[in-house]
Amino acid sequence: MELKGKVAIVSGAAEGFGKAFAEVLLLKGCKVCLCDINAPLGQKTTGIFEQRFGKENAIFVTCDVTVAEQFADVFKKTKLEYGKIDIVVNNAGVANEKEWRQTIMVNLIGSMQGTELAVKYMSKENGGHGGVIINIGSATGFEPVFFMPAYAASKHGLIGFTRSWSVSKRNEANGLRFACLCPAFAETNLIRFTEGTTLSNSTAEALLKEIGVVKMSQVVESFMELLADESNNGAVLKLTLDDGAEYMYRDAR
Ligand SMILES: NC(=O)C1=CN([C@@H]2O[C@H](COP(=O)(O)OP(=O)(O)OC[C@H]3O[C@@H](n4cnc5c(N)ncnc54)[C@H](O)[C@@H]3O)[C@@H](O)[C@H]2O)C=CC1
Ligand SMILES: CCCCC/C=C\C=C\C(=O)C/C=C\C/C=C\CCCC(=O)O
Numbered sequence: 001m002e003l004k005g006k007v008a009i010v011s012g013a014a015e016g017f018g019k020a021f022a023e024v025l026l027l028k029g030c031k032v033c034l035c036d037i038n039a040p041l042g043q044k045t046t047g048i049f050e051q052r053f054g055k056e057n058a059i060f061v062t063c064d065v066t067v068a069e070q071f072a073d074v075f076k077k078t079k080l081e082y083g084k085i086d087i088v089v090n091n092a093g094v095a096n097e098k099e100w101r102q103t104i105m106v107n108l109i110g111s112m113q114g115t116e117l118a119v120k121y122m123s124k125e126n127g128g129h130g131g132v133i134i135n136i137g138s139a140t141g142f143e144p145v146f147f148m149p150a151y152a153a154s155k156h157g158l159i160g161f162t163r164s165w166s167v168s169k170r171n172e173a174n175g176l177r178f179a180c181l182c183p184a185f186a187e188t189n190l191i192r193f194t195e196g197t198t199l200s201n202s203t204a205e206a207l208l209k210e211i212g213v214v215k216m217s218q219v220v221e222s223f224m225e226l227l228a229d230e231s232n233n234g235a236v237l238k239l240t241l242d243d244g245a246e247y248m249y250r251d252a253r
Contacts, residue, residue, distance in 0.1 A: 001132070001230050004029035007082040009074060011035050011065050011114055012092030014042035016188035017136060017219055021089050024220050026053040030087070033078040035063040035071075037092070065092045065110030066102075075117045086131040087227070088118035093136065093154075096196035100150035107154035111135050112161055115178070119165070123174035130175020134226055135162045139184035139238055142248065147197045147207075155182070159236055166234030166252035177233035179226040182248070184240040186214040212241030221245075 008025045012018040013034035022032045026049055034049070036042035039062040046060035061077050063070045078085055090111035096103050115133050122131035140148060141155030159180050165171060166178040185191050185208055194204040222237055222245045229235075234252030239245050 001228055003227070006030045006086040007033075007078065007084050008087035008089065009033045009035065009078055009085060009114075009118075010089040010091055011063070011071075011074075011110070012037075014038045014045050016190060017183075017186070017216075017223075018089070018091040019045050020216050020220050021091060021223055022049065022058070024224060025087070026057060031057045031082050033059050033061060033074060033081070035061045035065075035074045035092075037062070037064045065090075065114060066105040068113055071110070071113050072117060075121050079121060084129060085118070085121045086129065087134070088114055088122070088131070089134045089136070089223075090114040091136040093190070094196070095148060095151045095190055095193060097148060097150055097198060098196065103150045104154050104157075107151065108157045108161070111158055115161070115165060119171065119174070119176060122176060123171075125174055128174075131177075132227060133162075133165070133176065133178050134223065135178070135180045137162070137180045137182040137236070139182050139240060141180075141182055142238065147199045163234055163236065163249060163252070172233070177230070178252075179232050179235040179237070181219075181223055181226055182236060182238045183214050183219050183222070184238075185211055186219050186239075187216055214239055214241050218245075 008030045010018050010022045013022045014036035042060045049058040061074045063074050093107045118133045122128040137158045138155040140152040141159045145152040162178050162180040222239045236249040
């Protein structure tokens, strides 16, 4: 997929994966709308990108992805600013078992909302040019995870949701494709929030040591692989330190 001149929306882009995805898209010549619930950090990140890549290539919109009107506003503003939308990355996520309803709301419902909006704006039948939706799942979406049941459920759901969209013939005709990136532990602040799990700090440290922590560069590389290959519809790519990137599903089925 030629990325130069494409327009992307990345949710949860103030820090972590979202910031790295926005950065690589800008590096490849895309225009990017970064959105995040954390307005001060989102504005700071976007300001840095504006300086590096040009003020005209990055915008920030404050958005809680669980609030439908706010997420819709992100799409409206991006279309208004850049005239089209080609890539949507549903990345915003939390890992909090005590606030498990919120975990489902952000990780699953928020990403579903972002996908629905992407389909609305990018479908050829609505005047769009087609495009790609990348949902950020997790390696917890394939197996039981005793210390994060709600989080794991949100990611199991997101994988099923993404695959279900990918098998629709109507979406194929609309030029849309759908893929899911599923990393194991990776080096962001998310994995430092152990109060959000049922683990003690020492058990969490031991687990991180045992499973290992994937580097951000590996996550970005896998993200780019899903984006670049236009035949990737329905692909679910798992990324672990031990096995690297492996397709759990390659095609829409
Ligand atoms: N770090 C890890 O080990 C892994 C993370 N993931 C997933 O990757 C995605 C990104 O996570 P990280 O970068 O690690 O976390 P992070 O905590 O570094 O970044 C998450 C971003 O999402 C934003 N956010 C949270 N709730 C939001 C909401 N309601 N609306 C809009 N923005 C919101 C935060 O403000 C933050 O900027 C998440 O979906 C997470 O579940 C998946 C596998 C592994
Ligand atoms: C121990 C740290 C606790 C805090 C964790 C917070 C967030 C984690 C988010 C993830 O998405 C982590 C993803 C995967 C880790 C769990 C199981 C990995 C199984 C890997 C495998 O299949 O080999």
